[in-house]
Amino acid sequence: MPNSAWLRKFQRQILAWYGGAARDLPWRADRDPYRVWISEIMLQQTQVATVRAYFERFSAAFPTVTDLAAADEAEVLRLWEGLGYYRRARQLHAAAQVIADEHRGKFPREFAAILALPGVGRYTAGAICSIAYDQPAPILEANTIRLHARLLAYREDPTKTAGQRLLWQFAEHILPTEDVSSFNQALMELGSEICTPRNPQCGVCPVATLCQAKRENAVAEIPVPKKKMQYEDRTEVAIIVRRKKEVLLRQCGADERWAGLWDFPRFQVASEAELLSGELASQLEERTGLSAAIGSRLTTIKHGVTKYRITLHCHEAEGMTGRLRKDATAPLVWAAVDKLADFALSTTGRKIAQLLAK
Structure with missing residues (x-):
């Protein structure tokens, strides 16, 4: 794991960059955990450009978690139509009903309680806890897997057990003591906009000097490519x-x-x-x-x-x-x-x- 000097520089530079580079996205208007949750579920395996309009329609139709809980599943699916992976919508609806029934309509704050909701995994629970509540919860999703693998010059498959264990440990190790909300969003933003799968923009990356893959001239090789889908x-x-x-x-x-x-x-x-x-x-x-x-x-x-x-x-x-x-x-x-x-x-x-x- 990187030493304390590396950590301080990394945290400072990425937060400073995010302060001027953060995109204006509708779910960033506030820290409402309900809106954070909806956005994170919608963004699973779906591009931001696609999600934006869906999020605005969905949150307008169901402005609170109790509104979503009370809705017919057919209406939830109709508003989700075209977004794909419909199991996400059904689990979102089921989780809203759990919150309404077991948490009196108030979105839970505890990591374990959020993780217990239908359709919520370790990453989503960590994203909600850190973004909405500023809790020191690590995150690891497609963009940060790529970012962290390059920062560490990790040349093995990051989706395997050993890679996941290392990268989760790294994600926890780099958390700052304050403003975790902005920090975790900055990591995802950097992975999405700068540290891209192909043709990453290392020349404008705020932490390029701290990237081990950059030092080794191995950015294009990391992470190792996924096996091609056999259709x-x-x-x-x-x-x-x-x-x-x-x-x-x-x-x-x-x-x-x-x-x-x-x-x-x-x-x-x-x-x-x-x-x-x-x-x-x-x-x-x-x-x-x-x-x-x-x-x-x-x-x-x-x-x-x-x-x-x-x-x-x-x-x-x-x-x-x-x-x-x-x-x-x-x-x-x-x-x-x-x-x-x-x-x-x-x-x-x-x-x-x-x-x-x-």
């Missing part, structure tokens, strides 16, 4: 079943990709040729109770979800007959085309809805 191709079909000016929607079940969101009946197929067989029509009838032939193609959407590259063929249903079956685990409803904006739809479901609206 799997999938072909799926969405069926648009019409009844006059209404279309059929299905709410995704708890164990499905978009749990809690609404989508058009969707099926995986082995190949596009399977569309021509009667198997897809049989699956539609089994799932919905409605018998129909698979008709003309409305559109094709290519998109990615986690490790999958999906080609989604969207087809009209023709000659629909039968009665809609009841399914408590994945409800089915007829929705007016001009009211689809009221439903929390999957990303591709929203694209199909916009096409139908035209």
